[in-house]
Amino acid sequence: MRTDSPRPAAPQGPRKARPRSIVIWTLVALLSAAGWSVLALSRGEEVSAAWMVAAALGSYAIAYRFYAKFIAHKVLKVDRTRATPAERLDNGIDFHPTDRRVLLGHHFAAIAGAGPLVGPVLAAQMGYLPGTIWIIVGVIFAGAVQDMVVLFFSTRRDGRSLGQMAREEIGPFGGAAALLAAFAIMIILLGVLALVIVNALAQSPWGTFSIAMTVPIALLMGFYLRVLRPGRIAEVSLIGVALLLFALVAGRWVAESSWAGAFTLAPSTLVVWLVAYGFVASILPVWMLLAPRDYLSTFMKIGTIVLLALGVVVALPTLRMDAVTDFASQGDGPVFAGSLFPFVFITIACGALSGFHSLISSGTTPKMIQKETQVRLIGYGSMLMESSVAVMALIAASIIDPGLYFAMNAPAGVIGDTVQNASQVVGDWGYRISPEELAAAAKNVEESSLLSRTGGAPTLAVGVSEIFSEVTGGGLRAFWYHFAIMFEALFILTALDAGTRVGRFMLQDTLGNIYAPFKNVSWKPGLVITSGIVCGLWGYFLWVGVHEPLGGINQLFPVFGISNQLLAAVALAVCTTLLVKSGRLKWAWITGVPLVWDATVTLTASWQKVFSSDPRVGFFEQRSVYRDGIDRGELIAPAKSMDDMRTIVTNSTVDGVLTAVLALLIVIVIADATRVCIRHVRRPALSSLSEAPYVESRIVAPAGLIPTEEEKEEARDAVGAEPRG
């Protein structure tokens, strides 16, 4: 913020706010309050998405200006005179001071992926209001705080990873539990993401062809970068995106040609292809597939998100979903079972609070940040941007006909496989949509059927095509649908490759303790074995998800949500421990309260998934219901055969045990962190803090996106400092 007089060296005493900023912030607050009031108070009438946008952006602005600034300066006490690892350890490769605007782009591209697009779509079954509140309130008080605090502490520790910080600051026991949890979460994440893709591409020759084409395009780009013109990333990305768009257009021709049959694949065939792809891609050199794919998906990601934001603002569509549906209180929703508390809070992870971000905020970004004062912009700011992506996804899911939404997101076992049946079942839930309308919706986007297209991606794609075609005219609706599918599939496939590599790396490290050659990451047999194990593990969950009679997303997404929120609990536990140990005990609630909330939500959800006596929710109750059915020789819907019944029994057992183990791991981490905190409060002399020593910074750089007058002056005064940008 600008102040009229130059800031004194040590800001003491209250600073006077200028009348202009008081007026501006009052207006922002009023606008945001108006948005919230309309969203909260309207019942039964249609509300414009503009109000959701106003509520979100206004809240973000206030949170960024006041809460984030308070945390940065009062709690973390960021020090602009202290050199960051990027400055001290600059090696011109991974440690180098990066312009804050560039780093903001980097960090945002690294944290935002399919997550913020899938969760909100699924949570829309409870209506748009619970999701909106959690996305906005959650990001302000938990998600963005976690990202910023992890970034700060990792920056003070030369860019240590979350796992290393957990080991150093909490202890080997908590550290090992955190590592194991991270591995399990990676596996479940990959399985669920792959399942989203299978559900989007099954029986869709257009989608399957265009996604298949990304492989030769990426190989071509890799060859170009390796052999023809090394390092020319911008130009090769442009070529790649052009080819990608061509593949997308060509997909329609293929779908209408005699080749369509070759690209019309059943879900189980796609499973085999995806696992084979994940395995082969992860053992190929990085330059061949992974690096070029990554450029492609980053370009597409940023481009599509910008387009979507523009589309929402220009079209300002009307929300057709109820604010709160009956499923919120009854807990019998078809998309995922369970009531609003705790299940909305685990279904929407990315966008509100995501444990995965702590892996990016520690590790890569701290090695590039120029100034400690920039943690607010990079950590808190990027997360607010991701949250706005989640809000857009929620808007996209809420503007389509609610009847279509439920027909697309309910498992086939519930709504059957004909439009007549689906129309009737959805009608029983209170959402009217005729069989003709259901058939027309599929025809509009040139798909054979939209029934039970679970996983969020197809629903989002229908919403996106609705928004975009409002701007570009209805003729392009099918193109936009497949554009959105392609955009999600592209980075999910990249994530399968990159995630398999990270999982393999963890496994190699662990197996290396048993048989030493595994530690050498380029030892070929070890590479193939560990890649095979990782692909086999996530492939198992994918296979299970596709063949689950109760609906794969329905069963697996809660496990994924629980695991992601458990990782957040680990990150928040590490943050809280560090706040306590670094003499910030009175501010420990900054991450302590989000930790308590997150642990409550997640452990309640795990408890219900394990012990609930409602067979739709509790895995073990489900198991015993179907077990008894088998014993009596009686089929229980939606199972169609005894084989289905046995599949359900096995899957429920695996899911239940997995949920229980994950919950136990996190209880261990939190208990260990609490022990360390209590010990520190009692006998501070016993605890050690592994912070890098103070070195004075010589870089001059602004803290926020827009430099203040003083910062500009400082930059002009700095002699010998290299001006960047």
Added chain:
Amino acid sequence: MRSALNRAVRGLRWYVRELTDESAYDRHVAHLRKERPDADVPSRREFERMRTDRQEADPRQGFRCC
């Protein structure tokens, strides 16, 4: 007017090069020249290979989230 347009184009080009890390080689060369003036400067080809080899060795580098 022209100079403002020029500045905008140059700014955009700078941003894209930085964001895609296309500028990594120039940065590395500048760093070497400054810190170790007598060290051999790798060719662009060698440098880019070294970069992907590093990612190969530790896949957590540049990992993206869900």
